[in-house]
Amino acid sequence: MAEKLRIGIIGTGGIAHSHANAYKSFDDVEVVAGADIIPGKARKFLDEFGWTDAAAYEDCESLCKRDDIDAVSICTYNTQHACCAIAALESGKHVLLEKPMCVTLQEGIDIMKAEKKSGKILTVGFQPRYNNNCRKIKRIVDSGELGKVYYVQIGGSRRRGIPGRTFIDADKAAFGAIGDLGCYSLDLSLNSIGYPKPLTVSAYTSDYFGKNPKYYSEADRFSVDDFSAAFIRLEGDIILDYRMAWAMHMDICSDFVILGTDAGLKATAPHPNPLWGSIISGDISGLYIMHDKGGEPVTTQLSLEATNYNIFTMKVRDFVDAVKTGGKAPIPTSQIIYNQAIIDAMVTSAKERCEIRIEIPEI
Numbered sequence: 001m002a003e004k005l006r007i008g009i010i011g012t013g014g015i016a017h018s019h020a021n022a023y024k025s026f027d028d029v030e031v032v033a034g035a036d037i038i039p040g041k042a043r044k045f046l047d048e049f050g051w052t053d054a055a056a057y058e059d060c061e062s063l064c065k066r067d068d069i070d071a072v073s074i075c076t077y078n079t080q081h082a083c084c085a086i087a088a089l090e091s092g093k094h095v096l097l098e099k100p101m102c103v104t105l106q107e108g109i110d111i112m113k114a115e116k117k118s119g120k121i122l123t124v125g126f127q128p129r130y131n132n133n134c135r136k137i138k139r140i141v142d143s144g145e146l147g148k149v150y151y152v153q154i155g156g157s158r159r160r161g162i163p164g165r166t167f168i169d170a171d172k173a174a175f176g177a178i179g180d181l182g183c184y185s186l187d188l189s190l191n192s193i194g195y196p197k198p199l200t201v202s203a204y205t206s207d208y209f210g211k212n213p214k215y216y217s218e219a220d221r222f223s224v225d226d227f228s229a230a231f232i233r234l235e236g237d238i239i240l241d242y243r244m245a246w247a248m249h250m251d252i253c254s255d256f257v258i259l260g261t262d263a264g265l266k267a268t269a270p271h272p273n274p275l276w277g278s279i280i281s282g283d284i285s286g287l288y289i290m291h292d293k294g295g296e297p298v299t300t301q302l303s304l305e306a307t308n309y310n311i312f313t314m315k316v317r318d319f320v321d322a323v324k325t326g327g328k329a330p331i332p333t334s335q336i337i338y339n340q341a342i343i344d345a346m347v348t349s350a351k352e353r354c355e356i357r358i359e360i361p362e363i
């Protein structure tokens, strides 16, 4: 049997478990190290998965220094994505980086420069890309059936779904719903229409639920946003109308709508919307195309496709296959830098209460 791919896991908290479960299910990879800044946490995690021979570190640099590791999963909280990704790339490792890519546009640019210099690949972990209904939506747009796309509406809706843990600390997560659910919704909508370049953003954020002890038990610690809305102009004269909520007095803030000159597509969120479910992870209750036939408006309901595999496992498998075959990053930084630029501009726009023009340098 060919030599196994040697993996390190950086950040061994919640989501690292889904990476570990995936790696454990493959017989052509071996997890040889883990790192977490909380003393003892990486050791406990590795032992839990039966990797008792794997080395545990208390910082990312010590793991990266090892030259017998091929690739890493980075599962730290958001503010630690860029430094860990750059350290891993600079030490010659391929990277599977959890979403969002990072916190600011400048960090995204720095990651891309390190990736280019290293000759390694970095893929960003948006597992909803592997959901069959999300794939179907992209196929429909790609087929040209909608005509020229000019307006997209996307929403990530939770009525009461503030995640807690490190997601609500500004020093760890940097932002709330705007970048947490927001980065998924941006990936779903932008990927569906071919990732057009973002031009300008005008955004709003609020924190009326997270900061209110009546609605949230950890209100004293909450330091990020819990709701955001934005109006985003994209190349090709396309408008992206965006609304995200971790909490609100409403069931959904938007279905997923794509308007084209020949037809419109609508993916509806489950009704009643579950408190935690979201259309952006492929939780779609109905898929419709609206167009004219014989001069009359008609609506066609499309079938929904089951996803009979674990999308977390798929995203890790796709990364492993790309590394093993010398292939391209499955979800490349060249696309996700647009996602990151929008998040960065939304944060600034909301803070400065004005429209922001997006400038992304050639890398």
Ligand SMILES: NC(=O)c1ccc[n+]([C@@H]2O[C@H](COP(=O)([O-])OP(=O)(O)OC[C@H]3O[C@@H](n4cnc5c(N)ncnc54)[C@H](O)[C@@H]3O)[C@@H](O)[C@H]2O)c1
Pocket (backbone or CB within 6 Å): 010, 011, 012, 013, 014, 015, 016, 035, 036, 037, 038, 041, 058, 059, 060, 075, 076, 077, 078, 080, 084, 098, 099, 100, 125, 126, 127, 165, 166, 180
């Ligand atoms: N793809 C998904 O569905 C999904 C789901 C949840 C979270 N996430 C993303 O995964 C990331 C982690 O989320 P989580 O819920 O696992 O958070 P978490 O707080 O449970 O785990 C993060 C871990 O990283 C460790 N850490 C932080 N900085 C580090 C560093 N420099 N070196 C080594 N370890 C470090 C922390 O000590 C912690 O144990 C976030 O970016 C989040 O957005 C993705």
